[in-house]
Each structure stands twice: as C-alpha cells, then as structure tokens.
Amino acid sequence: MTTDTLTGVFEEHRPVLQGVAYRMLGRVADAEDVVQEAWLRWSGGDRSAVREPRGYLVRVTTRLAIDRLRQIKARGETYVGPWLPEPYVTDFGDTAPDTAERAVLADSVSLAVLVVMESLSPLERAVFVLREAFGYPYADIAAMLDRGEPAVRRLAGRARKHIKERRPRYDVDPARRRDLTDRFLAAAAGGDLAQLMELLAPDVRLVGDSGGKSRAPLRVLESADHVGRFLIGVAGKGIQDPAVRFLELNGGPAVLVLSGGRPDTVLQLDIAEGRVQTVYVVRNPDKLRALVP
Template sequence: MTADLATDVFEEHRPFLMGVAYRMLGRVADAEDVVQDAWLRWYRADRTDVREPRAYLVRITTRLAIDRLRQVQSRGEAYVGPWLPEPYLTEFGDTAPDSADRAVLADTVSLAVLVVLESLSPLERAVFVLREAFGYPYAEIATLLDRGEAAVRQLAGRARRHVAERRPRYDVDPARRRDLTERFIAAAVEGDLEGLMSLLAPDVQLVGDSGGKAKAPLRILHTADKVGRFLVGVSRSGPPGLAFRLVETNGGPAVLIISDDRPDSLFQLDIADDRVTAVYVVRNPDKLRSLAAR
C-alpha cells in the first residue's frame, strides 16, 4: 500500500474513528489527539498484511483511548463544580442515515450517557462503546482488546446494567426536541418565568459546567421553581448583544450563545413526556473552543 493510498484509507475512516474516540473519552481535543496518534501509527506501520483496515484502525484507536483514560484517572485531577463532556458537533458522518441507527448513535453520544460512562472502567467503557454504539460482535471486540470472549461478555453485561440504572429516558424525536428547545430558549431570553414553568418537569435539574473559569452554579439545581428562577435571573443580568445559534451537538439540538464573536455557553436539554427534565449548560471556555469556528 503506497503512502498516498494509506492516507486516503485513513481519511475514509477518520470520522468513524473520531466517533469511537469521542465516545470513549468525552473530550474533543483528547479524541482528536488519539485519532492523530492512530494516524501516525498507521502511516509508520508495515501494512502489507492488513486485510481489513477499519478493524486495524479501530483496534489502534480503542487501545490508545484506553491508555488515555487510564492516564486521566491516575492523575485524579480535581474539577471545580459539576463535570460535563465537551460538546461535540454531530453530523453523523460515522453512521448510516437510517433513522433507527441515528437514534441509537444519538443516545450513545448524548451528554447524559457520556456522564454515566465516566464512572465505568476504561475496559468497560471500550466494550460498551463498541457493542452498544457500533454493534460489534463480542468475538470481534475480544480480538480488538486481546481478551477472551467470555470476559468481554461479562464486561458488556456489567457496563450495560450500570448505564441502564443511571441513564435518563427522554424523547428522541428530533423535530419535537428542536421545537421544545426553541421554545425553551425563547422563554429564557425573554425572562418569561411562566413560560419556562410550563416547559419544565417538576423534578427538572440544571447542570452547569464552568470548571471554575466562568459563572455557573457550583452545584446541580433541582426543581422547576429553582431552575426557572435561575434562568430568568441569568437572562436579566446577561450582557447585551448576545447572539443565539441553533446547532446539533451530541446527537440533538442545542443552542450556542455567542458573545463578542466568541462562544459564551451552550445549552442542551433532555426531554421526556413533552417536558424538560434536564438542562445542561457548558460554560467552561476550554470546552467551547471546538465550536469557535462554527
């Protein structure tokens, strides 16, 4: 395989590899680093006997992501306030366009699920991502991870139970989510408490991620009254000239707020039974850099 052909093959699979790495890591920059490292290893490798480039590349990417997760966990870095994954613009280049496949991929890349995945071990997370997000057979996952199939099945079962116990259930209809997101933002911008209360579930929670680098609640807010009043207070005290842009991140509609031509924050909602059950607010500027050019 020539160098040019090797480059073409890798670029063909890059979106898929990015999808795997991001679900493994929950951080766009780390995922990009892992994919770049995978490219370097692919380029330098003896590719003479590689019959299935995607399987070869997924194996490299997954193992690099596991190593990166272990490094992060071993550092045990303290984080100021609640933690959320870095928002990831999803155009589903790593999936088939089938609506059922899209729903599954959206679920496995959602902010809520990625938060749950943070509590899994690196191996459990790898198995869950490969099995639940991309449908890999257990035998193939075992080969990718150099583990026995029985061990992989155990890891998968444990991860699946853990996620099922903690994963919130929400409306995945794209049109409905978009409509409620637009209504929610309109009510929040106008400081319409009554309008917000009509959209919020009684037990709604608001999770704000600032990393201590911007203003956001340092604890999760609970109940419609507290969340609604907080949002109205923010709308009344916010700076003038904000721009609002509807984007798709993590498999669903989100609102990117721009201030002085820079991303200021991103809002995304979980929705169930036509009510907002969770509000995710990312304000950590480090986690908004990948959205700057959008």
C-alpha cells in the same frame, strides 16, 4: 501502499475513529490526539499483516483511548463544579444510512449517556462503545482488546446493566426537542417565569459546567422553582452583543450563545413527556473553542 493510498484509507475511516475516541473520552481534543496517534501508527508501522484496515484502525484507536483514559483517571485531577462532556458536533452523514442506526449513534453520544459512562472502567467503556454504538461482534471486540470472548461478554453485561440502571430515558425526537427549546428560550429571554415553569418538569435539574473558569452554578440545581428563577435571573447577563445559533450537538438540537462573536455558552435540553427534565449548560471556555461560529 503509496502515501496517497495510506492517507486515503485513513481518511475514509477517520469519522468512525473520531466517534470511537470521543465516546471513550468525552473530550474532543483528547479524541483528536488519539486519532492523530493512530495515524502515526498506521503510516509508520508494519501493515503487512493488515487485511482489514477499518478493524485494525479501530483496534489501535480503542487501545490508545483506553491508555489515555487510564492516564486521565490516574492523575486524579479535581474539577471545579459539575463536569459535562465537551460538546461534540454530530453530523453522521453516510455512517448512519437509516433512521434506526442514526438514533443508536445519537443516543450513544448523548450527554446523559456520556455522563453515566464516566463511572465505567476503561475496559467496560471500550466494550460498551464498540458493541452498543458500533455493533461489533463479541469475537471481534475480544481480538481488539486481547481478551477472551467470555470475559468480553461479562464486561458488556456489567456495562449495559450499569447504563440501564443509571441513565434517564428521554424523548430523542429532534423536532419535539427543537420546538420545546424554542419555547424555552423565548420564555427565559422574555423573563416569563410563568411560561417557563409550564415547560419545566417539577423535578427538573440544571447541570452547569464552567470548570471554575466562568460563571455557572457550582452544584446541580434541582426543582422547577430553583431552575426557573435562576434562568430568569441570569438570562442575557454579562453577554456582549448576544447572538444565538442552533446546531446539532451530541445527537440532538442545542443552542450556542455568542458573546461578541465568540462562543460563550452551550445549552441543551433533555425532555420527556413534553417537559424539560434536564438543562445542560456548558460555559467552560476550554470546551467551546472547537465550536467555530
């Protein structure tokens, strides 16, 4: 292949590779590093035996992501406060040609699912991502991971059972989530505790991720009273020349709060039965750099 052809083939599959790497790692920068390494393997390696570029590239990316995930776990780094995946701009474009497939892709990258996936082993996570998000046959996954198909099926079964037992079930309809997010913001910004309490489920949880680098709760807040009073108390404080923008993150509507033109906070809600079940607040500046206004 010529250099232009090599580049063209790789760029054609980049969105899928980025999607695999991000679901594996939950970190945008790490996912980009993995995809870049996959490009180096693709452009500088022996491709004489490659008959199906997409399968080859997904295999390389998955293995690199497994290695990166093992390195992260081996370092045993201590994170200050609750951890959330790095917000990920989701624009599926042509990778999801119908509504059903788009829903699967959005669900597989949701904050709720990614948080649960953190407790899977690297191999379980790889099998779950390849099977559930991208629909690869077990035989193909086995070849990618150099494992027998029965072993891959067992890994998939354990991962699926683990996710099913721990993941909450939320309403993923974008229109309903956007409407409730609008009302939620209006109540919080207006200091209307009564209205806010009507929108919160009694057992609502607020998960704030600051990494110790900005102000956010260092533990998960629980109950409508605690969450509501906290939100009313902090709304708009410490933010200079505030501006709010809606965008799609992790498969659903989210709010980006800007302070002085720079990303300050990402807020996203999970809802069920018309009420807010979980409030996700990301304030770690390292996780907001990619969200260019």
